[in-house]
Amino acid sequence: MEEVVFVSTRHNLLEKVYQTNDLTKEEITYLLENITHADREILYRYALKTKQAYYGDKVYLRGLIEFSNICRQDCRYCGIRASNAKVERYRLTPEEILTCCAQGYKLGYRTFVLQSGEDLWYTEEIFIDLIRAIRKSYPEVAITLSIGERRPETYQRLFAAGADRFLMRHETASQELYEKLHPTMLFDDRRACLSALKDLGYQVGAGFMVGLPGQTPADLADDLRYLKEFHPDMIGIGPFIPHSETPLGAEKGGTLKDTLVMVALARLLIPDSLIPATTALGTLDPQGRELALKAGANVVMPIITPTSVRKQYELYENKICGDDHPEDCRYCIERRIQAAGFDVDLGRGDSRQFISR
Secondary structure: OHHHHHHHHHHHHHHHHHHHOOOOHHHHHHHHHHOOHHHHHHHHHHHHHHHHHHHOOEEEEOEEEEEEOOOOOOOOOOOOOOOOOOOOOOEOOHHHHHHHHHHHHHOOOOEEEEEEOOOOOOOHHHHHHHHHHHHHHOOOOEEEEEOOOOOHHHHHHHHHHOOOEEEOOOEOOOHHHHHHHOOOOOHHHHHHHHHHHHHHOOEEEEEEEEOOOOOOHHHHHHHHHHHHHHOOOEEEEEEOOOOOOOOOOOOOOOOHHHHHHHHHHHHHHOOOOEOEOOHHHHHHOOOHHHHHHOOOOOEEOOEOOOOOOHHHOOOOOOOOOOOOOHHHHHHHHHHHHHHOOOEEEOOOOOOHHHHHO
């Protein structure tokens, strides 16, 4: 009798989140602690239907430029943390970044994602000049920044210069876990940055890792509740993958299965969001990105970083596509997306929330 009640409860919760796009922290925690293989299949099906209701079968491609692996922060899980002396550091010049944009534009990308460690060599002035140059050459593209924590005044000036979007994972909604993993950073500062970005008018991306050492189902429920309340335009969810040259190098990593569950729940709880099928999922499993698309994701970010340096942007080990040229990534992922049953969209791909604003 007890098992029948549990099954009924899980099914009721899955039906509830599908119909109402809402669950309490306690309900999410219960579901994560008791979910079965059959439940996951129902969850993925509901997430896919929800994505199709908001975005159809479109998968948006973004050209990702990882322009520096120099970072002032010392996050305990990250391969490019400041104290990792074994990293071969690099920094693309603004001219080299513009060359990447030219190549990406020729390949059809209409969103460029400029991502780096927190490298303060790139001053506010350098970024403003770079953004203006991209905007002048390609007025119709979306410019996305992922450069970490800066002053709100800097965010405002970059937005005024022509930046459209900003990606900054909140990493974990647990203050205790956040400050344990980020010894050079503060939990409240991270949230303040995200709030400032949203208030300024950016399309904002938040997100977190799954499988962090010490992370509990209740922590993951807090992550989803934070996203529900913050309502970002984009949500990045990926597995924790250990890097041997970090303090967490010997820890167990997150799993594909657990990450897909979180992707699907994020789709159901924040249905108008854009959700990437991350490279990290493709690193865990050759079909990881395709499985994420079938569980509610709808963005893929092929790398257009120069092949000469892309292996050095190693947040985690064994990252896929290290030797591929930008054109290889572009056409390979297009074929894979189509084979999985989806349509490639190379346009800006703004979020439904942004369009309605």
